[in-house]
Amino acid sequence: MLSSIKIGYGWDSHEFKTGVPLKIGGVPIDHPQGLAGHSDGDVLLHAVTDALLGAIGAPDIGTIFPPSDSQWKGADSAVFLAEALKRVESAGYQVGNIDSTLILASPKIGPHAANIRKSLAKLVNVPENCLGLKAKTPEGMGTDNAAIAHAVVLLQKV
Ligand SMILES: [Zn+2]
Numbered sequence: 001m002l003s004s005i006k007i008g009y010g011w012d013s014h015e016f017k018t019g020v021p022l023k024i025g026g027v028p029i030d031h032p033q034g035l036a037g038h039s040d041g042d043v044l045l046h047a048v049t050d051a052l053l054g055a056i057g058a059p060d061i062g063t064i065f066p067p068s069d070s071q072w073k074g075a076d077s078a079v080f081l082a083e084a085l086k087r088v089e090s091a092g093y094q095v096g097n098i099d100s101t102l103i104l105a106s107p108k109i110g111p112h113a114a115n116i117r118k119s120l121a122k123l124v125n126v127p128e129n130c131l132g133l134k135a136k137t138p139e140g141m142g143t144d145n146a147a148i149a150h151a152v153v154l155l156q157k158v
Contacts, residue, residue, distance in 0.1 A: 008055025109135030
């Protein structure tokens with residue numbers, strides 16, 4: 001029997017690197033540094049993807065899209081998210097809501113928050129009021145050279 005609701009949690013981090021374009025939640029952000037990674041380094045999409053996969057007990061993002069596989073080099077992370085959503089649908093669920101937190105020293109997310117929420121809502125295909133996004137600075141954590149994202153999702157049985 002399928003449970004009527006399922007929770008999923010995802011976490012990701014990427015290091016800032018000069019000369020790499022910055023993309024968060026599918027939104028390109030003008031900044032001198034971007035997030036290094038095998039794909040486009042979109043830390044928020046990776047955390048949300050892992051939360052979706054975790055909720056249905058699927059393998060994690062790194063298992064489904066191994067960094068050792070050259071076809072994912074520089075990949076648009078929206079592809080990973082779309083695959084996770086496809087698996088959620090196949091499992092008989094839909095996204096109820098998502099909440100997320102970004103932790104990074106710079107750039108300030110405030111001016112981009114509305115765009116990021118809009119982009120993520122569109123990618124996940126939920127209304128914007130089903131999508132939470134908070135941005136924090138890493139006070140006392142010593143992670144100023146990284147961007148960290150946490151995400152939780154709630155799935156509902158269709
Ligand atoms: Zn990642």
